[in-house]
Amino acid sequence: MERGISAVIASTLPFEVRVEAALVLLPDLAGRVRSHALAAAPVASPMHRGVASDGVRLDLDDGSRLFLKIRHADCAADIVPHAAQAARHAAGLGIAPDVVAEAEGVLALAFLDTPWRYARVGDLQDPAVLGRVLTAKQALHDGGPTGVRFDPFERLASLFAEVAASGALLPDDTERLVASCALIQQAIEASGIDLTFCHNDGVASNIMLQDETGDALLVDFDLAGDNDRWFDVGALINEACRFEADEREAIEAYAGACDERVLNRCRLYGIVDDTMWGLWGLARAASTPRRGIEFHKYGTWRLSHAHSKVATRGFETWLRRL
Numbered sequence: 001m002e003r004g005i006s007a008v009i010a011s012t013l014p015f016e017v018r019v020e021a022a023l024v025l026l027p028d029l030a031g032r033v034r035s036h037a038l039a040a041a042p043v044a045s046p047m048h049r050g051v052a053s054d055g056v057r058l059d060l061d062d063g064s065r066l067f068l069k070i071r072h073a074d075c076a077a078d079i080v081p082h083a084a085q086a087a088r089h090a091a092g093l094g095i096a097p098d099v100v101a102e103a104e105g106v107l108a109l110a111f112l113d114t115p116w117r118y119a120r121v122g123d124l125q126d127p128a129v130l131g132r133v134l135t136a137k138q139a140l141h142d143g144g145p146t147g148v149r150f151d152p153f154e155r156l157a158s159l160f161a162e163v164a165a166s167g168a169l170l171p172d173d174t175e176r177l178v179a180s181c182a183l184i185q186q187a188i189e190a191s192g193i194d195l196t197f198c199h200n201d202g203v204a205s206n207i208m209l210q211d212e213t214g215d216a217l218l219v220d221f222d223l224a225g226d227n228d229r230w231f232d233v234g235a236l237i238n239e240a241c242r243f244e245a246d247e248r249e250a251i252e253a254y255a256g257a258c259d260e261r262v263l264n265r266c267r268l269y270g271i272v273d274d275t276m277w278g279l280w281g282l283a284r285a286a287s288t289p290r291r292g293i294e295f296h297k298y299g300t301w302r303l304s305h306a307h308s309k310v311a312t313r314g315f316e317t318w319l320r321r322l
Helices: 015-024 073-078 083-092 127-142 152-166 174-191 229-240 244-255 260-287 295-310 315-320
Strands: 033-040 053-060 065-071 099-103 106-110 116-118 195-198 207-210 215-218 225-228
Touching: 015 033, 015 053, 015 065, 065 073, 073 260, 083 099, 083 106, 127 195, 127 215, 127 229, 127 244, 152 174, 152 260, 174 260, 174 295, 174 315, 195 229, 225 229, 229 244, 229 260, 244 260, 260 295, 260 315
Parallel strands: none
Antiparallel strands: 033 053, 053 065, 065 106, 099 106, 116 207, 195 225, 207 215
């Protein structure tokens, strides 16, 4: 139901106009809104937060609050059509905020007020915090597949084609990096994939933490769908871990033990995730009318990180030992 927002609420409209247009799409909710405010300023680099949708805090006349997502038209193609259903599914599992209302390109969720806060990479470098996030991811995975596929390799190829068609100048060796991801795809498909429902998002800011209780919730199911569970784990490890010992500890927290082939698989998926988001940044930099968002900077940083992993001595070993 999130498709079609480009024909409803343009990204270039002023914030107040966008909110008013979104509330028109939610008539049962609109009459209860007393006031509203931007809940999170959009930042592409370095934290990749709030750039695909406006995040709006709605103050209702009964004193409660909601979080309203208003999809930006220039990012509409990046969202899976079933994102709202995926968010409802995750909420039903107890690892995401409740979905209150939805319309085309608009999603209203329970507001996670203070002491809830979004995670930063530094938070995830605490093994206890990372373990709680992995437990939330595992709750998704253990529910089994939903029948709606998300293929990171397909998305990567589509974004690369989009960047190439835009005529944007690519960083050096980007084509070689995409070719390396094709090798990763061949190796992983040859080793076999067990599909299950995944978040498909390793970005720290799409994790909500409550320090007092130690709880962790997942937000933003824009890419959710059936995938290899190790893509979820690998993308998260890629975001949080800087050393091999930390990678191993994270896999042990998820699986009870760290199998070498699983570690290799997660590392390869980290490269794919970096490349996918790197190409996304370049594609949106070329297509967006919103010049205040540093899409290009974010994209080149993610591609640089992927390059560094492909250049390591162990890359070919990872490919061979899956």
